[in-house]
Amino acid sequence: MTHPLVAKVEEKVKSNKVVIFMKGTPQFPQCGFSAKACQVLKAAGAEKVEGVDVLSDDPLWEALEDYTKWPTVPQIFIDGKFVGGCDIVTEMYERGELQQLLKH
C-alpha cells in the first residue's frame, strides 16, 4: 500500500523547481553528503533550493522511500522529477548535465 504521506512528497516536489530531501537544512546541513549535494546544486546555478529536513519531519522520510524506492538521503528533485542522490548530482554536474536541467 502506498504511504499516506506520499501525496505530501509529491505536492512538495511539483510546486518547487529544486527540492532536496536531506539531513538538516541547506543552511545547516547535518550530513556531509547532504552538504555536498547542496553545494553542487548552488554551483550548478540553482537559484532557490527548497530543503526538506528528514530528521525533523520523520514520517516524510518513509513516504519518500516509498515514492522513489531509493534507500538513501539526500534525494534531489528538479522540475518534479527525481534526479538522484549526492553521487549522481555530483557526476551530472561534472558532465554539465545538471546545469542543463537547472536552466530556465
Next chain:
Amino acid sequence: MTPDQLKSKIETLGPGTRADIMDMTGTQDHYQAVIVSPTFEGKMMIEQHRMVLELLKTEVDSGEVHALTMKTFTPEQYKKLVGNN
C-alpha cells in the same frame, strides 16, 4: 564477490556492456565500477544506476556487495570523455 564475478555479472546488463571494476578497500565488498553500455542510451543517470542495482539486487541485499560507486556512460559519452584526455 570477486571483482571478476562482479564484472561478469554487470556485463550481462546487455550486449556490448563493458565494466571496469576496482576493489576500493581490498575486502571484495566495496567497489567502484565504470560501466559503458549501449543499454544506457536515452536513460537518465538515475535510471542507469537503477538498472545496475536491480541486476545486483541479490548481492546488494545480502551485503555481499556492501558499497558500489558507479560511473555510467553510453559508448558515445565514453568516447567523448576519452577523446578529451
